[in-house]
Amino acid sequence: MKDVEKKMIERAAELLKSGEYAACLELAPEHAPDDEQALALAMAAVQCAQRALEAERFDTARHLAQQGLSWNAGSVYESTQLSLDLQEILARCAQH
Numbered sequence: 001m002k003d004v005e006k007k008m009i010e011r012a013a014e015l016l017k018s019g020e021y022a023a024c025l026e027l028a029p030e031h032a033p034d035d036e037q038a039l040a041l042a043m044a045a046v047q048c049a050q051r052a053l054e055a056e057r058f059d060t061a062r063h064l065a066q067q068g069l070s071w072n073a074g075s076v077y078e079s080t081q082l083s084l085d086l087q088e089i090l091a092r093c094a095q096h
Contacts, residue, residue, distance in 0.1 A: 005034055012040035021047040025064075038075035042068045042082050049089045058093045065089040 008027055015024040024044035033041060045068030052061035065086045072082045 005037070009034075009036045009040065012037065012044070016040060016043055019047075021045075021051075032074060033071065035075045035077055038071040039077040039079070042072035042075065042079070042086075045071065046082055046085045046089070049086065053089055053092055056096075058096045061089055062093040065093070 008029070012024050012027050015021070015027075021044040024040060025048060027037075028041055029037065032038075045064045049061045049064035049068060052058075052064060068086045069083060069090075072078050072086070
């Protein structure tokens with residue numbers, strides 16, 4: 001693992017722990033993230049999508065949920081719970 005990637009993962013973990021989910025998403029690399037990055041980004045995406053849904057910003061919530069599903073599926077650490085949470089957000093968005 002490159003030093004830059006390791007620092008990004010450490011920073012993402014700090015942001016997740018402090019509840020700074022949008023800041024975590026800003027760390028998303030332009031290329032495909034590695035496994036740890038993908039999981040951290042998926043975790044942040046579910047939180048941001050939930051907040052967007054609560055604010056009735058359905059297009060934003062949908063986009064974040066879809067991106068979160070992609071990141072989650074792209075990680076060897078794929079989380080079934082994250083997938084379920086993101087699918088639920090998509091289903092709620094589809095109702096509006």
